[in-house]
Amino acid sequence: MLVASLLLILVAVVLLVVGLTGGSSVLLAASIAASLLAAVALVVGARQAAAARAAAARVDPGPSDQGRPPAGRAPWDAAEPPAGPDVPVQRVPSTIGADDPGWRQPPGSPAAGADPSADGAGEAATPLDEPPPLPVSPADAALVAELDAEVQVVDGRPRYHLSDCPHLYGRGAEPLPVAEAVRLGFTPCSRCAPDDALLADARLL
Template identity: 55%
Template sequence: MIVISLALILVAVALLVLGLASGSSLLLVVSIGASLLAAVALVAGARQAAAGRTSPLREAAADPAPDIPAQHVPPTTNTGESGWRQPPGPPVATASDTDGGTGAVPAYDDEPAAQEVTPEQAVQVSRLPDEVRVVDGRPRYHLDECAHLVGREHEPLPVAEAVELGFTPCAHCAPDTALLSQSGRR
């Protein structure tokens, strides 16, 4: 439509020039008619272009992520289980836990660093059926005999689930190295 409107504008200009040069009022009237048709074609083309741009947006708004599967997060309350497991994150503090009443959340000074693993090793570990140990609210997973579990309530968890929940391997007990070496002997 935009091409048609441009062609009509060129015709209108040519008719205007010819009408003025020859003194013909008929050419001037036809020039004005061509200009009006060009305006109508331009508006129609602009509306079509706008409709073409907004259609994918409307479809996306109606169905925001048709190819992305919904994540299932099992409930941890009223299931008969302990319900205390939560993925790692910043520690939750109460007013009595804060640093001198300033409102600062205390950091875990005793938290071990994360074990350095390659992406390939991480994928291999995430496919293993072995269990590791996690502590509620702490970011690492450990082997059963890890010193960082002493005196803390912990629970067994399949390593694949621990990785999926966002836990990372403890550098102290190096569970990924141990699990990968055990899986190589099977």
């Protein structure tokens, strides 16, 4: 339409010059008509161009529209939610790099340096069906912590057991060196008394 309006303007100018030169009122009237048509074509072309630009902007928003939340939404809906009050989060120690594949940290393990023979020291939320820990003197606990004998542990339980402990029935037990079990925070079961049996075997050797 813009090209047509330019051509009509050119025709109107030519008719105007010829009409003024020849004194022809018909050519002057034709020049005025061509001018009006050119104006109409110019307005129509401008509106079409504006509509095309608006359609292109809706399809491909510019950089200034990136990240701007849509109308009717709060600014934080388009990004991260606003920060709230600090809430304590329980952090579970990583099991990557443990010596035994598939090994998991027992719940409520004592902090580093705690006496593993203490009655429930450092343990949290012990299951109700879990036997209490076997009372062991610090000297005996230190001897057990140096043994390579194998004990049985249950994932998520704080005790270590002998392989024939009744508490292991129906539970998926995993073998583990007793020194490793003590280091990870397990405590001896009072039902099967693994420390007594392991120390007795060690004294016979």
